Amino acid sequence: MYKILAKTLFLGKEVIYMPSCHSTNDIALQMLKKPDIREGVVIIAGHQTSGRGQRGNNWKSDPDSNLTLSVILKPNFLQASDQFYLNMVASLAVQRAIQGGVDGQDMKVKWPNDVLLNEKKVAGILIENILQKSSIQWAVLGIGVNVNQKSFGLEKATSMSQVVNKVFDLSILFEKLIESIEYYYLRLRSGKREELREEYLQHLFGFQQFRNYRTEYVFSGKIIDVAETGRLIMETTKGVQSFDFKEVEFLY
Structure with missing residues (x-):
């Protein structure tokens, strides 16, 4: 079903299809223990039964209806402190791949790991890194895209x-998705970090807009930047504040 890709340089030259598995990220992490593992391997599942998302959530997906996959990368040119650039790569790639199929619809990337379609979640990203000293030895990009599924039981999910x-x-x-990931990854590898960051901000949900958020309290804030470390920088009534992952929640 999923063929080796001809248009890429190294991503998708080995595609492992599994009719069903617990988590493609778990399988990818196990594969990284092998001495002959190569960058660019893609593991894709027809049905992922225990996909993992952010905040410990499960990624629920109907069989053979969506894309649930993991991509193995070797971004040893990145310091551990710069790992959020991989989130930018994955988010922009997912948006680019989806956009052509839903032309005219509102699409945004949502900090830190989601892609929104008409302000509802259409894709989620979970990146897991293996560090060696201060650099990233390996990275597993786990991506789930709601494609043909019609029902979710969640108000803020769509396909x-x-x-x-x-x-x-x-x-x-x-x-399209694998080609897009390679496109953005190669830009990152060639040092075009500022271009990536600018494009990410252009497509960022809530950027330069006042919206409601929650920490220990509900507040109104405007996203004005995302630091290289991934911290969300916001203008609030208490001045400029920054938030790490899981420290702030978006209220629609």
């Missing part, structure tokens, strides 16, 4: 098919 009332070819979308 491409639900929005545009069309059934998508998963293999075509898979190719």
Whole structure:
């Protein structure tokens, strides 16, 4: 179903398809223990039964309806403190791959690990890194995209098919996604960090807009930047504040 990709330099030259598995990220992390593992391997599941998301949430997905996959990268050119650039790469790549199929719809990346379609979650990202001293030896990009699933039981979740009332070819979308990941990853590897950051901010949900958020209390804030470390920088009534992952929650 999912073929070796011809248009990429190294991503997707080895594609491992599993009809069903607990978590593609777990399988990828196990594969990294092998001495002959290569950068660019992609593990994709027809049905992921225990996919992991942020904040300890499960990623629920109907069989053969969505894209649930993990990509193995070797970003040893990145310091551990710069690992959020991988979130930027993954977020922008997912948005780019989806956008062509839902042209005209509102798409945004949402800090730190989601992609929104008409302000509802259409994709989630979970990146797990293996560090060696102060640099990243290996990274596993876990990505779930809601493609053809119609029902979620969650008010703030959606799918491409639900929005545009069309059934998508998963293999075509898979190719677009892997090509997009490689495109942004190569830009990062060639040192175009500031360009990536600027593009990320252009597509960031809530950027330069006052919205409601929650920490220990509810407040109104405007995202004005994302630091290289990944901290969210906001203008609030208490002045400029920064937040780490899990320290702030978006209220729609």
